[in-house]
Amino acid sequence: MYPPNFEYVRATSLDEALKLLSSRDDSAPLAGGQSLIPLLKLRAVSYGLLVDISRLSELRYARYGEVVELGALTRHFELEESPCPFLRQVASRIGDVQIRSLGTLGGSLAHADPFGDWPAAMLALGGVVKIIGPGGRREVEAEKFFKGAYSTALERGELVAGVAFKCPQRGAYVKFSRRHNDFALAAVAVTGEVKEGRVFNVKIAALGAADRPVRLRKVEAVLESAPLRPEVIDEAVEAARREANPPSDFRASAEYRRHLIGVALRRALGRL
CATH class of the missing domain: 3.30.465.10 (Uridine Diphospho-n-acetylenolpyruvylglucosamine Reductase; domain 3)
Incomplete structure (x- = not known):
């Protein structure tokens, strides 16, 4: 499909871009366009003015x-x-x-x-x-x-x-999708420090666990200062599946996403 008609302005400065975006309720910034343009073509969104900010140093x-x-x-x-x-x-x-x-x-x-x-x-x-x-x-x-x-x-x-x-000392990102590098069905990102087999300052975020990316704080509490032993990882995986509240859609059920979050967490912790 073709997108609805819109005005296009390439901003030459940050100040100009901000003035243009503030001038109209139906304006939107355009950078790479890899999300915005498909939505316009599908007519899922409509804007009267696109402000190209891609050249702003x-x-x-x-x-x-x-x-x-x-x-x-x-x-x-x-x-x-x-x-x-x-x-x-x-x-x-x-x-x-x-x-x-x-x-x-x-x-x-x-x-x-x-x-x-x-x-x-x-x-x-x-x-x-x-x-x-x-x-x-x-x-x-x-x-x-x-x-x-x-x-x-x-x-x-x-x-x-x-x-x-801050760039973490250790980090791992495990993602499951229907096709290679497609949008995630579920994914887990883990960062932290590992000292003498124990994990510290751990942060865990998940995709597919809610209507937005979320921190899994109960899982973090299980892992903080704990040794990365199989029984601790098992407890963390179960905690992740309990804490997750996944949506169901045409790509995957909530039950399947909950399972994938556990698998992704186990693999991510293994990479640490």
Whole structure:
């Protein structure tokens, strides 16, 4: 299908982009377009004005230090070669070559697909989402940024400017999908530190466990400071299946997703 008619403006500065997005209720930013354009073609959404922000250098940066800072226009393929191993794992499981070449980190977070890879990764990283808008700049913890399926803390005229987090000592991302690198049926992201066979500062996020990516805090409590022995992993898997409240849809039942979350967690812990 063809999308509805819309106006298109390529912003030449961040200030211009924010003014355009604030000027109309039916405006939306366009970066890689890998989520927005298909929705427009399906007529699932309709906007009167698309503001192309893909050329804004202010949103394109990658700084690796004690704290990692990534701009919203960082493309998926760039993170396939990141110095942070956990980011490489996640990026390599996203879509196909075209999607990874054009799609952006900020676009993925703002889109907030309940089965999107980067939202789960940001939760497991304990990341902060940087937001810029007419009222200035602000930061929101990733866990508070995602409000529900396709719903975020972004307000009218605001953009995701970037993210900040610490690269974990250890991390693993395990994803199940119907086809290679398709949207997840279920996935688990785990980060933490392993010292003398015990796991510390563990963070676990799951896709397919709710209507949005969620932290599995009861599972984290089981694992924190515990030895990664088979009986502890078994307890964590059972805790994950109890804590998960998966949706059912045409791709998978809630029962099947609950099973997959347990399998994904077991494999992720094994990789630690």
